[in-house]
Amino acid sequence: MSQDDLASLRVDKARLMSDLHTTCEWGKGESWGDVEADHFHSGETETGMSRLSLSDTDRQARDWFHRTATELGCKVHTDAMGNQFAVRPGLSNDAAPTYAGSHLDTQPTGGRYDGILGVTAAIEMLRTLNDNWIETAYPVGVVNWTNEEGARFPMSMVASGVWAGSISVERAHDLKSVIPSSDTATIQTELERIGYLGEVPCSWEATPMAAHFELHIEQGPILEAENRRIGVVRGVQSYKWFTVTVRGRDSHTGATSFQHRADALLTASKMILASHKVASKHGALASTGILTLKPGSTNTVPGFVQFSLDVRAPQDDTVEAVESECRSAFIALAAGEDALQINTGCTPSSRQCSVEWRTDFVSPATHFHGDCIACVQAAGSHLCGGGEVKDKDIGSWGKLMTSGAGHDSVYTNKRCPTCMIFVPCRDGVSHNPAEYSSPEACEDGANVLLGAVVRYDKLRSERGR
Numbered sequence: 001m002s003q004d005d006l007a008s009l010r011v012d013k014a015r016l017m018s019d020l021h022t023t024c025e026w027g028k029g030e031s032w033g034d035v036e037a038d039h040f041h042s043g044e045t046e047t048g049m050s051r052l053s054l055s056d057t058d059r060q061a062r063d064w065f066h067r068t069a070t071e072l073g074c075k076v077h078t079d080a081m082g083n084q085f086a087v088r089p090g091l092s093n094d095a096a097p098t099y100a101g102s103h104l105d106t107q108p109t110g111g112r113y114d115g116i117l118g119v120t121a122a123i124e125m126l127r128t129l130n131d132n133w134i135e136t137a138y139p140v141g142v143v144n145w146t147n148e149e150g151a152r153f154p155m156s157m158v159a160s161g162v163w164a165g166s167i168s169v170e171r172a173h174d175l176k177s178v179i180p181s182s183d184t185a186t187i188q189t190e191l192e193r194i195g196y197l198g199e200v201p202c203s204w205e206a207t208p209m210a211a212h213f214e215l216h217i218e219q220g221p222i223l224e225a226e227n228r229r230i231g232v233v234r235g236v237q238s239y240k241w242f243t244v245t246v247r248g249r250d251s252h253t254g255a256t257s258f259q260h261r262a263d264a265l266l267t268a269s270k271m272i273l274a275s276h277k278v279a280s281k282h283g284a285l286a287s288t289g290i291l292t293l294k295p296g297s298t299n300t301v302p303g304f305v306q307f308s309l310d311v312r313a314p315q316d317d318t319v320e321a322v323e324s325e326c327r328s329a330f331i332a333l334a335a336g337e338d339a340l341q342i343n344t345g346c347t348p349s350s351r352q353c354s355v356e357w358r359t360d361f362v363s364p365a366t367h368f369h370g371d372c373i374a375c376v377q378a379a380g381s382h383l384c385g386g387g388e389v390k391d392k393d394i395g396s397w398g399k400l401m402t403s404g405a406g407h408d409s410v411y412t413n414k415r416c417p418t419c420m421i422f423v424p425c426r427d428g429v430s431h432n433p434a435e436y437s438s439p440e441a442c443e444d445g446a447n448v449l450l451g452a453v454v455r456y457d458k459l460r461s462e463r464g465r
Contacts, residue, residue: 009132011450013443016124019068020442023104023120024112026060027051032434048433049112052179053105053147054082054190061104062196065119065144072126074142077207078198080169081159082146082191085207088126090138090457095465096208096416098136098456100125100449101143102216103408107151108179111435113425113442118215119144121446128450137461138210140453145408146187152179153187155361160408162202164415169202204415211372211456212412215421215449217437219405221428229444230380230398231422234373236410237402238319238365239312244271246334248353250295250303258347261301265293267334267353268305270342274329275309275322277340284313284322285404308360314402316365330355366410371459372419372452379451380421383444417456421448 021044029050051057062084069076069086076086087097102118122142129140150156153175161167173188191197200206218224223231248262272288279286290308309326313319332339334355336348377394384397394400401422412418423445426436437445 009128009134009450009454011121011124011128011443011446012131013439015127016121016442016446017439019120019123020112020116021045023061023064023116024049026064027055027057027106029106029109030433045112047112048435049106049110049116050108051104051106052108052152053149054152054185054187054194054196056194058105059194059196062144062194065104065123068123069126069142072123072130074126077200078196079163079200079202079207080198081162081172081187081202082196082198083159083163083202083207084144084196085141086126086143087139087141088129088136090136090140092137093139095138095460096210097139097141098211098213098453098460099141099143099209100213100215100453101141101145102214103145103148105147105149105151107149107431109433110149110431111429111433113217113435113437114219114430115148115216117217117423117437117442117445121215121442121449124446125450125453134454136454136457138457140457141209143212148408152177154178157406157408157411158187159202160411163204163207164411165203166411166414209412209416210460211369211417212409213372213376213419213421213449213452213456214407214409215423215445216407217425217430217435218401218422218428219425219430222401223399223422223424224426224428226399228397228399228424229384229441230448231401232373232376232380232394232398233368233401233403233420233422235314235368235402236363236366236406237312237314237404238316239310239363239406240319240323240359241361242309242311242323243358243360244268244307244309244330245356245358246271246305246353247356248301248303249351251301253299253301256301259349260351261349262303262351262353263301263349264305264353265302268307270333271326271330271355272307273342274333274340275311275326277342278325278329279311279322282313282318282322284311284318286311286322286326312404314365327357363406363410366413368409368413368419369417372417372456375452375455375459376419376421376448378455379448382451383447419452421445421452
């Protein structure tokens with residue numbers, strides 16, 4: 001294909017949005033009201049999603065994926081983690097396909113764009129190639145990754161992690177459901193129950209990829225705030241998850257003075273504030289999303305508190321620095337010392353608390369492949385009329401970005417060239433029923449995805465691999 005041919009190739013917006021909203025009938029969640037309804041389904045699309053991984057509604061979405069890809073002439077297979085791979089043949093089929101995709105599972109109270117847009121846009125890419133009788137040099141594939149959210153089985157991006165060889169299939173299969181608490185299913189038992197425990201091993205060797213492109217909503221406010229149409233994602237920031245345990249002593253709130261308390265909750269609160277201060281100092285992020293305490297009585301000073309700590313930054317050494325300084329500050333605060341001036345104005349106590357750390361998850365910074373980034377930049381520039389791409393200055397249409405959230409592309413990047421494409425979402429809201437990207441933004445993203453994939457195929461053809 002010539003550059004003019006590449007530039008003129010376009011997806012069908014109405015068909016893309018129809019696919020997206022049709023698949024969102026399986027697992028409809030909470031309504032978010034009558035705001036900016038799109039013209040395809042009006043208020044019917046103003047609901048979030050609750051399609052947990054390997055649920056009955058997830059099975060329905062998977063059935064749609066298999067049926068649709070097969071009708072489009074693809075060969076479809078499922079691996080031992082339930083990952084679905086659809087491959088459209090190329091002129092030469094002796095090399096790995098160039099893949100596009102994302103995930104179809106959602107948060108319990110999520111939206112209808114996170115992950116879902118990436119899969120439906122990749123399906124629309126196949127439809128457009130068929131409509132225009134495009135023969136790619138090499139096969140082009142679409143992938144639906146299992147349990148990306150980690151909402152039901154508590155390990156995000158687990159199936160792509162198994163594919164990349166970073167997580168064992170045994171560990172993944174044994175993950176137990178956490179929603180609802182009475183659900184005792186594991187990934188393996190649910191794959192068997194819904195009929196998606198594939199016979200193909202889950203590995204990059206059994207299902208090789210020449211490259212992986214992923215379209216996703218930004219999940220942040222930057223593109224919308226700067227009025228930019230496309231985010232060219234160069235990597236994903238580093239992050240670590242910890243569980244911090246603080247032990248003090250239960251005591252009566254009315255009979256125990258401040259000077260004689262070992263208040264685990266007060267101490268934990270100071271630690272959480274310290275994590276914010278330390279992260280701010282380094283230009284990083286830190287947050288606590290889970291906090292449990294005992295005994296949980298109004299008139300008893302808590303003697304046990306456990307809280308989560310999520311630390312993120314673009315560079316690994318920044319995350320390490322925040323962790324190190326937080327550890328030192330937490331020890332000092334547990335001992336009653338005035339670390340970071342947090343104890344200023346508080347009543348000193350003769351009793352101390354103890355603190356323990358557990359590292360739950362480590363995701364080093366990810367840097368995507370230059371060839372894939374260049375293909376996304378070129379596709380975005382041609383779509384938006386941005387002219388020549390010049391390194392960091394790619395024009396007002398787009399922005400070079402680092403993803404703040406983890407995605408399956410983190411793991412694919414370990415085994416093949418990878419890149420991501422972001423489109424704006426309203427108010428930067430995600431993991432929420434009100435999550436929304438306009439049909440025009442979805443169309444832009446799908447067109448850039450299509451353009452990037454065919455450009456990468458052309459690049460492969462020129463290089464003979």
